[in-house]
Amino acid sequence: MNWIRKELWSPYAAGVMLGLVGIATVVFANTLLGASGGFENIAGMLGKAIAPAAFNNTYFNFVMPAQVTYAVILLIGIFFGGTLGALSSRTFKIRTMDDEQWKQAYGPQRWKRWLLLFVGAIILEFAAGIAGGCTSGLAISGGMLLAPAAFLFIAGMFASGILTAKVIYGKRY
Amino acid sequence: MTGFILPLLLGLFFGFALNKAGLTRYSKIVNVFRLTDMAVLKFMMTALVVTMIGVYPLRMLGIITFPTVPSTYIVGNLVGGLIFGVGMALAGFCPGTMAAGAGEGKLDYLIPGLLGFLTGAALFGLTYDTVFPPISKLLNYGSTVIPDLWNVNAILVVFVFALMALVLFYLIDRMGWQRQQKKLD
Numbered sequence A: 001m002n003w004i005r006k007e008l009w010s011p012y013a014a015g016v017m018l019g020l021v022g023i024a025t026v027v028f029a030n031t032l033l034g035a036s037g038g039f040e041n042i043a044g045m046l047g048k049a050i051a052p053a054a055f056n057n058t059y060f061n062f063v064m065p066a067q068v069t070y071a072v073i074l075l076i077g078i079f080f081g082g083t084l085g086a087l088s089s090r091t092f093k094i095r096t097m098d099d100e101q102w103k104q105a106y107g108p109q110r111w112k113r114w115l116l117l118f119v120g121a122i123i124l125e126f127a128a129g130i131a132g133g134c135t136s137g138l139a140i141s142g143g144m145l146l147a148p149a150a151f152l153f154i155a156g157m158f159a160s161g162i163l164t165a166k167v168i169y170g171k172r173y
Numbered sequence B: 001m002t003g004f005i006l007p008l009l010l011g012l013f014f015g016f017a018l019n020k021a022g023l024t025r026y027s028k029i030v031n032v033f034r035l036t037d038m039a040v041l042k043f044m045m046t047a048l049v050v051t052m053i054g055v056y057p058l059r060m061l062g063i064i065t066f067p068t069v070p071s072t073y074i075v076g077n078l079v080g081g082l083i084f085g086v087g088m089a090l091a092g093f094c095p096g097t098m099a100a101g102a103g104e105g106k107l108d109y110l111i112p113g114l115l116g117f118l119t120g121a122a123l124f125g126l127t128y129d130t131v132f133p134p135i136s137k138l139l140n141y142g143s144t145v146i147p148d149l150w151n152v153n154a155i156l157v158v159f160v161f162a163l164m165a166l167v168l169f170y171l172i173d174r175m176g177w178q179r180q181q182k183k184l185d
Helices: A011-029 A036-050 A058-063 A070-088 A100-106 A110-131 A135-144 A148-172 B002-020 B026-033 B039-060 B074-091 B095-103 B107-137 B154-173
Strands: B140-142
Touching (some): A011 A135, A011 B039, A036 A135, A036 B095, A036 B107, A110 B074, A110 B107, A135 B095, A148 B074, B095 B107
């Protein structure tokens, strides 16, 4: 059982595991994996508690209803899946910024990382809304069923991702 | 209550796989865009191939029907992907890996990350009526998959896709289709 304690698996092995999860999702739950949708449901619930009038619209009533959906439970599962993975390799640790490469790219300031993660997350979630899903709900879930939408999304994501990394890393790209 | 168990289990395995593939790290995500570490691509492509090999034969035998497939509306899928890539290369996470990374004890994922996703979700939901319908109407093919849309044999499409993935893996692992990482200090 040493393999389960390893911090990193071959991406192929981890990919096979995700592929099997994908099959189980389609066959047993007759639905798809996803992550960004769950955040929409949670935002709707919080929004309706804080500003009920503003959040009483088509989107939060019908498109992405403000309630505990399948996607929200899935999101909680993903969170604890990360915990189990980290515990299995004894790498679970409460930390506020730990990536060496981040410090080399942006500098060691914690506020800068927290600010960029906040801004980045807003961009990601809004973009997922426009595209019809994120890496999980569209690229992986759509791609595994051969939906053209997924491959358009992946093409766009890699094109701008490569360009953005080039701009950020400059001569060090 | 039993309705909660299945998504919870599926999520657990999903998050576990993200952790083991190393996708809950900034470096893994940004380095696929620097083309210096292709783990993200290998992980995704492997998962796609495994699932399509599993589900398409079952569908053709009439044992299962597909759930609602993500809709294809060319402009929106592409533009959304283009904006998404900027955020992903900037922050080094995406909604799924943020959730798994937060579970590993990363407070930078949990606090600014979660707040950002919720803020983005609220912004999208509140502007949905003006932003979404015009984009989703352009070149909309609806909820469809390539074998149905092009009317080609699904097994053939799956076979070609799997072959393309294997060629890609061969080029990356054996033919050196990967850039050397530059020193960053």
